[in-house]
Amino acid sequence: MQLxxxxxxxxxxxxxxxxxxxxxxxxxxxxxxxxxxxLGYRKKVVTSNLNLVFPDKSEKEIKTIRKKFYKHLCDMFLEMAKTMSISETSLKKRFKLKNPEEFKRLEALNKSILLMYGHYASWEWSLELQNHVSYKGFGVYKKLANKHFDKLVRDIRSKFKTTLISTKESIGIINHNETKGIKSIIAFLSDQSPKPKKDVYWSDFMGINVPCFTGAERLAKKLDFTIAYLKVTKVKRGFYEAEIMPLAETPNDYKDYQLTDMFLREVEKQIHAAPEYYFWTHKRWKHKKALN
Structure with a gap:
């Protein structure tokens, strides 16, 4: 059936x-x-999420954001498909890095770089960043259930010199590279919703107390990686800009979960500035609990 x-x-x-x-x-x-x-695809989820995080907005304002979001969502779906055949030249024109010199500065520290970013604007076309670094690029992702589509996604990424590694194999590969002295840049989409296990970290995100992934922070501290935030903004239809924003060059100088919270604050800033570009169909707040 998969085939x-x-x-x-x-x-x-x-x-x-x-x-x-x-x-x-x-x-x-x-x-x-x-x-x-x-079809009203996930309209109830989107509306619920928007009402939850923007309780002061009117019904008209929520509806306006919702419509803009769905238009962006459709663009993004098709842009993902476009990645199959897009040329490197075309991708460079449509996804630009504002401060490539920052990558060079961070590489000069001679430490691997952990890049955190959220489901905002275009994360798919961020593979263009590999053109600005000498380090090997890796993207941590959740393996697709269909092995044929999973291979397709991996092949598309490898065309632009980025290697996808599943969450299960990521730690082994990253540790191996560090042992061999191979410096890398590892991208983490870090705003998903983990299961609320007993030891999970809860934090305020958009005014709601939710469980948060802390794997990126823990990995950066364990291996002394530089950790940065990738701020992606949508300039206009089909065109994006990215900015590298260092969070910590010495992550162990920060308290536990402080870097995770710093990342969340950056995502929040972008959502407040232009909420239509966040991934509202995702059930990010499904495990919410009331703030004390």
């Missing part, structure tokens, strides 16, 4: 990927009409 699903879906993804951007976004407009106005 059948791949065979049926792959031609559609490839067709989308070879469309000129003008037609790609025309398809996105049609997809928006389908998902938002006809």
């Amino acid at each position: 059948l699903a791949y065979i049926l879906v792959y031609p559609f993804l490839w067709f989308i990927s070879i469309l000129p951007f003008r037609l790609l976004y025309a398809v996105s407009d049609g997809l928006y009409m389908l998902l938002y106005h006809i």
